[in-house]
Amino acid sequence: MTSSSATPARRLRVFDSTLRDGEQAPGNAMNPEEKLELALAIEATGVDTIEAGFPSSSPSDFEATKLIAQALTTAKVATLNRAVREDIELAAEAGGIDHQVQIMATGSDVHLEHKRGLTRVEGLDEIIDSIRFATELGFTDITLGIEDASRGSDDLLRPLIEAGVEAGARTVALADTTGCLIPSEFGAQVARVRSWIPDDVILSTHCHQDLGLSLANALAGVEAGADEVQATLAGIGERAGNTPLEELAAVLLYKGEQLGVTSRLRTEKLYDAYLILSRIIGMSTPRNKAVFGDNAFATQAGIHQAGMLRNPVTYEYVEPHLFGRERGILIGRHSGRSVIRNLFDQMGLGIERELLDEIYDTYIAGRKDGTCIELGDLREIITARLLRTTAPAAQMAVTG
Structure with missing residues (x-):
């Protein structure tokens, strides 16, 4: 019997990245009209947010963002952007200032040195400037998306996160960009970050599948206090992919009470969306994949x-x-x-x-x-x- 004093379940937010991270993988390209069709099917599954794309990356992503922002009625639209004012202006033009604008921060010394050629101070300054600029444009739903956070040290991440929140970020998204962590490591990092930020700031996870642990890591993050999981249909995405939306949905359906969370996902709508995705990108179905696999049932x-x-x-x-x-x-x-x-x-x-x-x-x-x-x-x-x-x-x- 459940005690009347038991802690009530908290609602876990679900963020779908099929149209952005999922599309970035080789062979997964979609045109704006196809993205719109798929976005509407994904919205029907009950996800909270749909990432329409990276507006500054191509005219196609810009157009897709415009179409999707005009069409969605129950899910919020999100875009991904570099910490560059021009990107944020294009995002506002494509999706309006009411959508969720994600601004990428560089979260590890590896990326600062070998990818960006920046110092820690320069990486911090560009984030503060970009978030402040987004607030000046009128954005109120701003995400500090930290790339390669899983390889970032606390003395790099904490000042970055605290400055981003102070500048106006209302969500912090931790990315295990290379899929290098095991659940105990990722859960511990999420717990530390949770302790650094106010309770009303959303903490999100973005996990990759390089070690086959994206879902396990995401769930470890949820248990450690994450408020949101970023996922993709069938787990498509860069390299080995991302947290599979349908597997997350299955765990939440059967183990949500144990995890202490609920969601608004409509599991019966997931396969319809998957069939549309498979048709659009020409993806064959594995026999042994959970939930969507030919032999799953x-x-x-x-x-x-x-x-x-x-x-x-x-x-x-x-x-x-x-x-x-x-x-x-x-x-x-x-x-x-x-x-x-x-x-x-x-x-x-x-x-x-x-x-x-x-x-x-x-x-x-x-x-x-x-x-x-x-x-x-x-x-x-x-x-x-x-x-x-x-x-x-x-x-x-x-x-x-």
Whole structure:
């Protein structure tokens, strides 16, 4: 029983970066009209914010931002921008001053030296100037997005964050840009940053998948006090990708109470958005991916099927209908005879050993190439076989 004094769940904000970070990966390019179509589908999933793009990077991103900012009604629009006044002016022109303007800070000495050629003081000064300029233009929703924060030392990050918040940033986004941390490391960093900023400043996470830990790191961040997770559909993004939105949604649905958070995600809308994404960028679906994978809700193993045909809960923790999917019982060489016996029971047939062996030998045992047939197809095969058996007797009864 839950105690009446238990801490109420806090609402976790979900920020979608499919159209920006997701599109940056090779092969994922989208034109403005395609971005708009996908943005509307993503909005239907209940995310809080949709990152439309990087307006200063190309005319296409600028146009996409304009289209999306005019079309969205329930999700907020965000843009990503360098700490450059011209970028912020273009963002205002593309998305208006009511959208969330993210300003990138350089969060590690590695990037300051080898990428930017700046000193720490210069990196700090450009952030203060850019955020102040954004406030002068009328922006009120400003994010300090810290690139490569996961490799930044506290003595670099803390002055940067405190100065950014003082200048007007209302969100701080920590990026594990190279995906180099494990959950205990990232969680500890989030906890430290949380202690540096006021409670009313949103703390966001942006995790990458280079070690396969983007979701684990994001969840560690949530447990450490992060208010928001940045994610992408199917985890697409730079290199190995980002925190997968659908996997985050599944964890929040089934483990949200344990984590002490809720969200407004509509999980049943995610697969529709994924199908649009796949069509637009020509992305094939892996067999083994969680939630969206071809085999995510399918089984071929006879032992598993025997349990699932009695009650799906035996092997099915994530429920397919909650994610716009359907359960698949696929019949192949690993299925055995139990699935045929179960079908005979469902169809009100006795166990006809000769027929069972014939069906198994003809349609299951010989599938050495790994191909499968659907449960419904097998049912039709059994029905057709029974009709062929009974038809002559029925015909004799009529003509006799």
